[in-house]
Amino acid sequence: MDHYDEDQDYRHPEDDWDRDLLLDPAWEKQQRKTFTAWCNSHLRKAGTQIENIEEDFRDGLKLMLLLEVISGERLAKPERGKMRVHKISNVNKALNFIASKGVKLVSIGAEETSAKEGLLLWCQRKTAPYKNVNIQNFHISWKDGLGFCALIHRHRPELIDYAKLRKDDPMTNLNTAFDVAEKYLDIPKMLDAEDIVGTARPDEKAIMTYVSSFYHAFSGAQKAETAANRICKVLAVNQENEQLMEDYEKLASDLLEWIRRTIPWLENRMPENTMQAMQQKLEDFRDYRRLHKPPKVQEKCQLEINFNTLQTKLRLSNRPAFMPSEGKMVSDINNAWGGLEGAEKGYEEWLLNEIRRLERLDHLAEKFRQKAAIHEAWTEGKEEMLQRRDYETATLSEIKALLKKHEAFESDLAAHQDRVEQIAAIAQELNELDYYDSPSVNARCQRICDQWDALGALSQKRSEALQRTEKLLETIDQLYLEFAKRAAPFNNWMEGAMEDLQDSFIVHTIEEIQGLSTAHEQFKATLPEADKERQAILGIHNEIAKIVQTYHVNMAGSNPYTTINPQEVNAKWDKVRQLVPLRDQSLIEEHARQQNNERLRRQFANQANVIGPWIQTKMEEIGRISIEMHGTLEDQLTHLRQYEKSIINYKPKIDQLEGDHQLIQAALIFDNKHTNYTMEHIRVGWEQLLTTIARTINEIENQILTRDAKGISQEQLNEFRASFNHFDRKRTGIMDAEDFKTCLISMGYNLVKQSPLFLFKLPSGNGNEQNLPPPCDLSAVFSTPEWEGLLPRPHAPPVCLQGENEFSRIMSVVDPNRMGVVTFQGFIDFMSRETADTDTADQVMASFKILAGDKVGPDPNAPLLTVCLVKLTDWRPAPRRPGSLTFSL
16 A cells, blocks of 8 residues: 655655656746747737746736636736735635636646547547548647648648648648748747657647647637538528429329329229129229339328428428419329229229129029029930830839839929029029120020920829829838838938947046946937837838738839838847947946046045145245254254154155056056146155255255364354345345345445545645645646645555455355355355464465555555555544645545
C-alpha cells in the first residue's frame, strides 16, 4: 500500500513526467507563450493585452477583465490599491467567479476530461479522410504538422495545397499551418514549430489550447454550412413534392384509364352455348382477380398513401395543399373503383348463374341420355316375350312360374313407369331451359313413350291369359312362395347363430365376460320359439307333397323361389343344437379365469397402496432428519443406522409384492383400476429410499472424518450445516454459485468492493484552509511564490478488496470441475480448511494481505509499512503534516 510520513513527500510514479516538465525551462517557456497568446486573443477584444503572465495577472485586474470577456458578464468592482491585500482580493474575486460557474480549479477533472474528449473526437472526425493523419492525442499526433494542415484544408481548402505536403517535412507543415491560421483565420501563433519538432512529447495543454482556437474559428463556417444545407434541404423537399405531384397525376391517370377499359368487359353479359366456353370466361375472370387486379389494388393504395404523404409534407413546410387535376381526386378514383367493383360483382354473379344454368342443362341432358339408355336396354326383347304363347303347353309348375314371372314383370313394368315419367319430365325441362339440342331429345322421348304404351297393352293381354290357368295351380304356387318367404330368414338366423356360437372372444375384465354370458343366455331363451318356426316351415313342405300326391300334379323341378330345402334346414338346426353346450363351456372357463385375474389385481393393489405411501413418508422423514438432527455426530450416526435397519426390515414386503407382480405378468394383466402404483414406481421409490438413507449416513461419517482430521468442533460443524441448509433453497443437497456467495457473506467473508482514498495538499500561508477542486489551464498564473503548492498531487491509487477475484478463487477450490454448484461435502471441506487451527507462513501472509487490501510490499521510500487501511469504515487519518489533510471521497 502507498503511504507517506512526516519526513518524506508522497511521489506517485505517474507524476514523474509532470515533475520533469516543471523543471524544464523550455517547457515553462512554451507554457507561458501559449497561455499568453491565448489570453491576448481574448483581451484584445477589450483593447488591451499582457506581456508577462507572472506580472500582468499578479494584481488580478486583467485576470478579472479576461473573465468578463470570456463570460460576457460583469464581475465585482476590482480593488485599485497597490497593496498585497488588494491584489489578493482581486484574485479571490476572479476565483470566486470561476467557482460560481461550476469550474473546478484543480488538475484535469471529469468535466474538463469530457471537453478534452469532445475536442479530440471533433479533430478525429474532421481529419478522418486525410492520408497520413491519425489523431489519437494532443501531443505526438500533431508533431508532423499534417493534423493542423488537415483541419485548415477541411474547412478552407483554398488556403493550403494539401496534396503537396510531406510527412517527412514537419517544419514546413507546421510553419505553413501557423502562418495561414494567423493571416487568414485570425488565430494567433501560440506555438513555435521548432519547439514542437525539437521535443519528444509536445506539451498537451499547449496544443489542446491552440487546437481549440481552430474549433472556435471554424464554428462560424459550420453555421454557414448548416444554413446552406437547410436551403438545399428546402429545395430538395420542393423538388420531391413536385415529383410526388407528377407521380400522383400519372398514376391516377393510368389507374382511371385501366378502370375505364375494364368495366365494359365486366358488363358484357352475352351467354355462351357450351360449358367449355363459359368456363373459359370464368378462367379469364379468375386471371383478372388473381393477376391483373392485385397490382391495381396496390397502385390505388399507394396512390392514397402518396397523396396523404404529399399533403403532410406540404403542411409541414407551410405550403398550400395539393389539388389534383379535375376528375383525379382521391374521391374520384374511389368512385371509379366502386363502379369497377360493382361491375365485377355483377359479372361474377352472372358468370356463376350461367355456369350453373349450363351445368344444369348438361346434367339434365346427360341424365336424360342415361335414363333413356337404361330404359331402352330394359325394353329390348320385351315385346317378343309378351307375345309368346308358352303357357298353353306348360305344366302346372311352369304355369305358376310364368304367372309369377309375369307378375314380376308387371311389377318391373310399373317400376319403370317412374323412369318413363322422369324421362318425359327431363325432356320438358330441357325445352323450358332452351337446350340447344332439344329436337333430338324430344324425338327420342316420343319413341320411348310410344313403346311404353305398346308394352302396357301386351302385358295386359298376357296377364289375362295367364290368370285363366292360375286357379288350377294356385294352391301349390302359394305354398312354394310361403315356404320360400319363411325359410330364407330362418336360414339366415341359423347361419348367424352358428357364426355367433363359434365366434372367438377376448375379454380383460369380469364385467365383459358377464356381458357375454348374459347375451348367450338370452340367445338360448329364443331356441324353443325357433324350433316352432322350423316345424312350421317343414309343415308347408309336407302340405305341398300332399297336394301333388292327391291331384297328380306334374312337379318336375324344385321350388322356383328358393334353393333352400328341408334337409338343409334340419342339418343347420342340428349344428346349432351342438354348438350351444360348447359355447356354455367356453364362457364358464373364461369367467373363472377373469375371477382369478380380479383376485390378483386386488391382492397386488392392497399391498401397493400401503407400500407406496410408506416409502413416500420415509423419504420425507429422512429429509426432515437431515435438517433437524441434534446431538453429536456419533449420536446422529447411531440414530440414522437404526432408522436404516428399520427400513431394511421392510424388504420382505417388497419381495412379496414382487411375487404378486410376477403372477399378474404371467396372467397377462395389463391394467389395475384398484391402484395408481405400478411395480416400477415401487422399485424406483425403494431404491431412492435406500440411496437417500445411505447417502445421509455417509455424509455424517464424512463429517466425523473431517472433524477428527481438521480439529473442528461440533458447534462449528452444526453451524456449517445450519448455514448450508438455509441456503440449500431447493433442498437438493447442493447450492448454486449465487447462494454460496450469499452464504459466505453471511458467515463474515468480505466480498464487497471498497472506495478509493486520496491525499490532497492545501495552499500554505494564505490563512484559508479548504479543499480545492482539480486545476485547469490557469496553473501558470499561480506559479508565483504566494501560490506555491496550490496544484495537488494525487495520493495512492484506489484501494479495494477484489471481491469477485476472491470469490472466483474460492469457487475454484470448492468446485474444481466448474459445475457451477457446491455440494455439502465440498462446503464442509472448504469451511474446515478455512477454520482449521493452523498458522503456516503462507496463511499468515495471506491474512495480512486481506487486511492490507493486497498492497503489502517494499516501498523504496520507506523502510517500514506505517499505514494499513483495513476497510473504508475502519479508516483513521494518518499523522497530519502542517499544511496537509488526508480525507476520503
